[in-house]
Amino acid sequence: MSLAEQSNAVIHHEDDNVAIAVRPVGAGEAVVVKAEERVRAAEDVDAGHKIALCSIASGGMVYRYGEPIIEATGAIEAGAWVHIHNTKPIPGDVEM
Amino acid sequence: MTFLGYQRENGTVGVRNHLLVLASVSCANGVVEAIGRELPEAVAVTQGYGCGYGPEDFRVSHRTLTGLVDHPNVGAALIIGLGCELMKAEFLSREVEGKPVEALVIQESGGSQATTEKGLAIARKLQQELEAVERAAVPVSELTVGLQCGGSDALSGVTANPAVGAAADRFVGAGATVVLAETTEMIGTAHILKRRGATSEIGEQVERLVNEHHAHVVAQLGDLAGMVIAPGNVEGGLSSITEKSLGAITKGGTTPLQEVIEYGARPSKRGFVIMDTPGYDIDSMAGIAAGGAQLMLFTTGRGSVAGFPAVPVVKISSNSRIFEKMPGDMDLNAGAVIDEGKTIDEVGQEIYDLALEVAAGRHTCAERNRSAPFNYLKQGPSF
Numbered sequence: 001m002s003l004a005e006q007s008n009a010v011i012h013h014e015d016d017n018v019a020i021a022v023r024p025v026g027a028g029e030a031v032v033v034k035a036e037e038r039v040r041a042a043e044d045v046d047a048g049h050k051i052a053l054c055s056i057a058s059g060g061m062v063y064r065y066g067e068p069i070i071e072a073t074g075a076i077e078a079g080a081w082v083h084i085h086n087t088k089p090i091p092g093d094v095e096m
Numbered sequence: 097m098t099f100l101g102y103q104r105e106n107g108t109v110g111v112r113n114h115l116l117v118l119a120s121v122s123c124a125n126g127v128v129e130a131i132g133r134e135l136p137e138a139v140a141v142t143q144g145y146g147c148g149y150g151p152e153d154f155r156v157s158h159r160t161l162t163g164l165v166d167h168p169n170v171g172a173a174l175i176i177g178l179g180c181e182l183m184k185a186e187f188l189s190r191e192v193e194g195k196p197v198e199a200l201v202i203q204e205s206g207g208s209q210a211t212t213e214k215g216l217a218i219a220r221k222l223q224q225e226l227e228a229v230e231r232a233a234v235p236v237s238e239l240t241v242g243l244q245c246g247g248s249d250a251l252s253g254v255t256a257n258p259a260v261g262a263a264a265d266r267f268v269g270a271g272a273t274v275v276l277a278e279t280t281e282m283i284g285t286a287h288i289l290k291r292r293g294a295t296s297e298i299g300e301q302v303e304r305l306v307n308e309h310h311a312h313v314v315a316q317l318g319d320l321a322g323m324v325i326a327p328g329n330v331e332g333g334l335s336s337i338t339e340k341s342l343g344a345i346t347k348g349g350t351t352p353l354q355e356v357i358e359y360g361a362r363p364s365k366r367g368f369v370i371m372d373t374p375g376y377d378i379d380s381m382a383g384i385a386a387g388g389a390q391l392m393l394f395t396t397g398r399g400s401v402a403g404f405p406a407v408p409v410v411k412i413s414s415n416s417r418i419f420e421k422m423p424g425d426m427d428l429n430a431g432a433v434i435d436e437g438k439t440i441d442e443v444g445q446e447i448y449d450l451a452l453e454v455a456a457g458r459h460t461c462a463e464r465n466r467s468a469p470f471n472y473l474k475q476g477p478s479f
Contacts, residue, residue, distance in 0.1 A: 048250030048333035
């Protein structure tokens, strides 16, 4: 079975706490990374967008490629869509 | 390891054997365009500058334009100047050796029409001579491969860029050089690139480059500094410049950083190097080409179609949708990582293999489309 049939999201590094949807994921759908279900999507997430693999506390770091990329501006539940509406750039990064 | 290319007298190798017809100043564009219309096989390059600027812009444009004339893919060149411009045609023709370079000045040749006629006679002769030259086996290690991304989406950092990184590692393994650029897209990753320096001095250089550029962006744009992320990237799912930059620098692969060079400069070391260019694709490609890159690997998620004059640009889509929607513009689909279960390494090998075919003469989509926008870095005002 191809990756496409098994998985709907990818991660780059084992420290990552978000996965990237590679096709639209519907609310309630399993988020499957390398044929393994990691979490259920809490809401609809577009392809290319991030899904939290676990809960992230307000002020907590979002990790991708094994590095912090953004900071949560409120508590983020596991399976939530993670983007500019619930995060902000890390200190020292360019503000949006 | 070799491929079929063109050996140049100065030791470099070309993947093409083009006749370049170049305007030294935009006033000469009309004549260059007229020559290009009559002789479509020539690479006719017009430009937006060449006069009305200060010494620093003159210096950068001189380096960039000379780099094009001296480019390994250019077998011969004809420079058209006006006569009263700052960037006189002779400044571009007199420094380049090892290939025929002629110059015509409109004000000294009897005006536009007479210059066009004289230019066509020269160009036709040069083009005929170039077409008679055959390819020969030349070393892959003489290649400099430019790495570029444009119109990125969130998948660029998932599929195409890591795959290009895998290809970059293969080129470095073969003794060749790969050039990562677009300093804007390194903002937020200075600490990561520093670790990649082959020496601590190189690490400090790249950290300084990225941090100074970051400060420059903030000083220039203030509250609007976030605009360095194009709107398309946000809609595609990227949430910060650090995130985007991490996804961008992965194009450079995993080998140590050998050198940090300025815009349009030629690398003096082999392997993975970083050139200081803007994120703006068109200016960036001009700097990379001026540094002698014979081909470029260009990833895109939203559908960049830009190539570059005389330099083949291999377009790699990050997703299958764009590969299917714009089939005449995309050379390879890294979206296969998602839709066909291919690994990053497999696609990296495909990119490497395709790049070597392109080096040996296979045309890219951008070459077939004659998509070759040309502009270069100008930072000061016009006077």
